[in-house]
Amino acid sequence: MATSRNNPGNEEKLTRQREAVLQVIRSREDHPTANEIFQAARLRLPTISYATVYNSLRFLKQAGLVHEIKFGDGASRYDRETERHDHAICSECGKLVDFDLPEAAELIQAAARKSKFKAASVHLMLRGVCPDCRKA
């Protein structure tokens, strides 16, 4: 049988640690780094280790419960929004915000044709200056 003995029905286990990591991400409006998640998770589960945060993030990603965003300033960010969407990053303060541009999703066919890839997803990244930094 494909299912392991300790995992009937193939349900992946949402352990206490994974749950804590998920709650941290869901409780935030922003896009925390693994380190920020670790700090916050320790408030809920004081013995949780750094490695477990990474393992949990990998698990949650695979389960489709969180989204990982990598752009270029070092650490990955994690996002509670798992539906397809796009991102804008501020070149002044580094703030990363979500937005959805359905038109971007529609370009998937054109992008596949141009690149000759079998397309799985498309993601649009806007760089610019956020509203707060425009004022300042």
Next chain:
Amino acid sequence: MATSRNNPGNEEKLTRQREAVLQVIRSREDHPTANEIFQAARLRLPTISYATVYNSLRFLKQAGLVHEIKFGDGASRYDRETERHDHAICSECGKLVDFDLPEAAELIQAAARKSKFKAASVHLMLRGVCPDCRKA
């Protein structure tokens, strides 16, 4: 005078080392990492150091002579193509290819409106399977 004494006319200096790094990038079809660039640059300039490669890359980027691409597999890639364009990355083999989708560029207004950012640039990333991996 705004110009420094050793930099008349504000021309930034393309030193031997920077030139070597630029030549390496221009000589390649692919998107080398800093480490690959370092290895290749040493063939031209045996004493060049790792730090200088990074400094040169920063310089060349600022001068608009090369483009840096960060996606999520660790090291940054460098691209000789400096005109706006998009990228596709293969989820099987990690290959990164350039393509241009003018329609993506046209979304910059819509993206700015949605995100409320003052837009500077947009970049589309397609994830999927490259032609080579589709065959295999």
Next chain:
DNA sequence: CTACGAATCTAGAATTAGTCTAAATCTATT
């Protein structure tokens, strides 16, 4: 020509993000 200062380069140490490892713990099933 010589000396000075600014910019750059070099080598290696330091930092950072993330992964790996091995032993301890947990949990579902017998």
Next chain:
DNA sequence: AATAGATTTAGACTAATTCTAGATTCGTAG
């Protein structure tokens, strides 16, 4: 209660990149 597989922990390890301090280069003033 015993077992086995999955998970967690703490800390060692790795890879990418940045920092630092001293050496070098180069253009210009004297």
